[in-house]
Amino acid sequence: MADSYYDPADLRKFGNITEWSEELGTKFFDYYGKVFEEGALSAREKSLIALAVAHVVKCPYCIDAYTKDGLQKGITKEEMMEAVHAGAAIESGATLVHGVQMMNKYNKLSM
């Protein structure tokens, strides 16, 4: 066992999850592969969305994977950073919009 929770080498072993549940693992990876194919959105656009989400869910494996994927697709660092900001803005917005709930409760409880 590794002495830390995240080991970069574990990303290469992601596919191994199928070994302990072949049907679900296979279905997941088929679905995953399909999602990132060219569609109404380009593979490039989906890669940037994935990168933004990777940051929001704070998944180090996903950040490594989609930084590399972005490079492979010719995405520039400026585009990548803007995508991260888009994710961060939604995440902080999601926190701040709860401020309305706080204000509502405050007003309700106050005379």
Added chain:
Amino acid sequence: MATKSLKARHNALVTDNKQLEILESGIFENGELPYFKDKIAQIGQFPLRPKKLEILQINVGYMCNQVCEHCHVDAGPDRKEIMTRETMEQCLEVIRNTGAHTLDLTGGAPEMNPNFRWFVEEAARAGVQDFIVRSNLTIIRANKKYYDLPEFFKKYNIHVISSMPHYTRGKTDKQRGEGVFDKSIKALQELNAVGYGMPDSSLRLDLVYNPSGAFLPGDQSALERDFKKALMEDFEIQFHNLFAITNLPIARFLDYLMASGNYEDYMYSLVEAYNPSAVENVMCTNTISVSWDGWLYDCDFNQMLGLKVASKIKHIKDYNEEVLTDRNIIVSQHCFGCTAGAGSSCQGSVT
């Protein structure tokens, strides 16, 4: 940014040919990753055998005006290995009699060979169907004596294939040196001006994209679309096709991978992306590579690793296509670079 070749820096990778040792040991030797020959044996392709010869690729010298960080040739201004007129004569004899439909001149910067123009004129006379010169673009702007290259190429109906790592300045200059982007743009505009790369033009202008780092090229057609859009919008530049080429772990790119701690991950990426259907069309099955001193190789990469063809015929002066075609192609783990994803060759993807 390096200014000297590995050879000039006396780097052991090239001076003692440590490259093959590295490619045969480590994660391959300890069984973490499979050997290339075992992978292709699974689909009945080992030993790998040539098909009909289609492309004669001639490296007219390792001298170059650039010192690109990823260069598998380890080319640069300090490289003095240049094809002599005598060897060119031997090549011409072969060009006149070969069954290959494509002649592909590469380097270094082939234009820096003092006999380059004479060689092109003579070779063009042989009536090759597709006559390629791999031009790095900046050479056209490097010195006054090269300014007329677009016209020269046009005169002999040369198919120009040029490297362009990215459509942004930052990425291009990081890989190929300060100022390379602006010079390349200027050179492309000049090629367009004489008719190269224009829609419906018979003057073929293709670009080569190879990644500027330890990652694989993405989908060739998507990259071509992005390049076309950006170069048109920003510089009104047009070209025909984009070839996405995978960097192979050889010479300066191998040195970079090792120095940056990316070697193992990169080899994993290549092996993971192994595509059995790409094996069918790897370029060594239809190409012969000739070095500046006339030796014959399965490909330009094997040339840089010093792996001469496994045939009785090893030199252009003894050339015999029939005997040469009856040989086993020499493979090692660098070959995973040509079978990754959509496959990779000097003509781009192979699937």
